[in-house]
Amino acid sequence: MRLSNSYLSIPAVLLLQTARAIELDINSYSSIKTAAAQVAKDLADEFWDPRSYSGVPSTYFWWQHGALLGAYVDYWAMTGDDTYNDNVTVGWLKGVGPGLDLLPQEHSFDIGNDDQGFWSIMSMDAVERVFPETEAQKQIGAGFLEITQTVHNTQADRWDNETCGGGLRWQIVTVKNGYNYKNTISNGLYFQQSARLARYTGNKTYAEAAEMSYEWMRKTKLIQDDFWINDGADIPDCKAITSKRWTYNYGTILAGCAAMYNFTEGSKRAYWKEQLDGVLNSTYATFVDRDTGAIKEIQCQETDTCNADQRSFKAYLIRWMGYTAQVAPYTYSSIMQTIRKNAELAAATCTGQPGGTACGLKWNVGPQWDGKHGLGEQISAMEVIQNTAPSVAPVGYLFNKDNGGKSKSNPGGQGGTKRVKSPFDTKSTYYRYVLPNYNITGADRAGAAIITLLVIAGLGGIMAFVTTG
Ligand SMILES: *[C@@H]1O[C@H](CO)[C@@H](O)[C@H](O)[C@H]1NC(C)=O
Ligand SMILES: *[C@@H]1O[C@H](CO)[C@@H](O)[C@H](O)[C@H]1NC(C)=O
Ligand SMILES: *[C@@H]1O[C@H](CO)[C@@H](O)[C@H](O)[C@H]1NC(C)=O
Ligand SMILES: *[C@@H]1O[C@H](CO)[C@@H](O)[C@H](O)[C@H]1NC(C)=O
Ligand SMILES: *[C@@H]1O[C@H](CO)[C@@H](O)[C@H](O)[C@H]1NC(C)=O
Secondary structure (H helix, E strand, C coil), X not given: CCCCHHHCCHHHHHHXXXXXXXXXXCCCHHHHHHXXXXXXXXXXXXXXXXXXXXXXXXXXXXXXXXXHXXXXXXXXXXXXXXXXXXXXXXXXXXXXXXXXXXXXXXXXXXCEHHHHHHHHHHHHHXXXXXXXXXXXHHHCCCCHHHHHHHHHHHHHHHCCCCCCCCCCCCECCCCCHHHHEEEXXXXXXXXXXXXXXXXXXXXXXXXXXXXXXXXXXXXCXXXXXXXXXXXXXXXXXXXXXXXXCCHXXXXXXXXXXXXXXXXXXXXXXXXXXXXXXXXXXXXXXXXXXXXXXXXXXXXXXXXXXXXXXXXXXXXXXXXXXXXXXXXXXXXXXXXXXXXXXXXXXXHCCCCECCCCCECCCCCCCCCCCCCCCCHHHHHHHHHHHHCCHHHXXXXXXXXXXXXXXXXXXXXXXXXXXXXXCCCCCCCXXXXXEEEECCCCCCCXXXXXXXXXXXXXXXXXXXXXXXXXX
């Protein structure tokens, strides 16, 4: 954590503590840009170091760095401000890992399908927004589309028909508890990623993967017939369902349905419209507070029990509502009304410490800060404010390969992370990586030294076995 310059001197502190807030006129593009810039700056100054091990302070997990980079991709697309673009690239090259598959060795033990999925959804966003790619990035094969495709292929490979009749497991590493859980966020990100790849590339294979994963979630009732969405279910049969309701699960399903609606035609499009309407309705019914119109993380917000992950979930629901409004324009007016309302409510909470412009978690409490401060609160406020921009300016467009998309395609990408069977892990072929070395600053791939993770993987496996098993 680093202190921003603004509160190093005493007069500045006094000044800031007298009711500074974030002004927001949602009918003015320049006001939206100024407000988003303040929230983005507070987030970057305190919670982001793109060169560090995780990119975010140690109280947060690696996946949130990917989520945060996605917020800055949107920030650039919505405001035109490129202040953070170089750092997005730095953070991206760190996350992409030597195997060019979003499985960086530093985090090889703690990456689940959902963590990898959050990063790959960020890169899909960069593809559709045509976020600038650097020469160095292209030379090492770390363009946004090829990495998203590679992640798709690695996850398609992990699709598991042996339990629950299909689905992705939460964890990749077999000795972790979550290996026995098939959750909505892992599968929902795979669904959304496949659907967006289909929409962008026009390749039907991705659409088939999206259909298969969606049908599986409907069949297991992770997505109920009334479109309420559960958190996940235990193997072997997925009959034991965890019914907690989280905004980000609804959001990822919503965006996937919207992309499929956009990609398909005729009766298929009618089917996806019905799914999309159902999920959008249940999203409003579940999370939008009747009295204030505020989006609430109902599972934990009122009881003050949201953890560091959960405090950021609203950001992703809102990001994916914004995506939905663009690719399924018939939803635009209802979604934009909700986002604009919430942008005003959120901005009115941004009077917190440190700095006098920190945003709160509870948007339903009126113009006051609830004392909550963190990466989650900042990223949620940032997404909701910047996602109002398309209502007042010609921004937010999502391109495809035929109308402006530029990122290089590599549908066969498999990544450089080879799976080797581990003696510590009798259950599967996943884990144990052998990684080729690479140099992120340029084309210097000479040597192609092999770094092996066998030792780290083995030790990690034993430690996890002892602590969880
Ligand atoms: C971003 O990049 C600039 C210039 O390299 C650097 O000074 C700054 O600290 C970086 N970090 C963030 C979070 O903006
Ligand atoms: C898993 O089952 C689905 C649906 O029954 C099928 O389409 C798919 O090919 C199967 N995948 C594998 C790897 O067996
Ligand atoms: C969604 O809500 C609208 C408005 O309340 C309603 O007309 C529509 O039938 C609902 N759709 C579904 C699929 O539940
Ligand atoms: C698909 O998305 C594009 C881009 O946002 C939009 O212009 C188009 O109208 C969408 N198609 C449908 C059927 O809504
Ligand atoms: C479509 O995607 C599949 C799966 O990744 C790939 O095998 C195939 O080559 C792609 N087709 C085209 C025309 O790009």
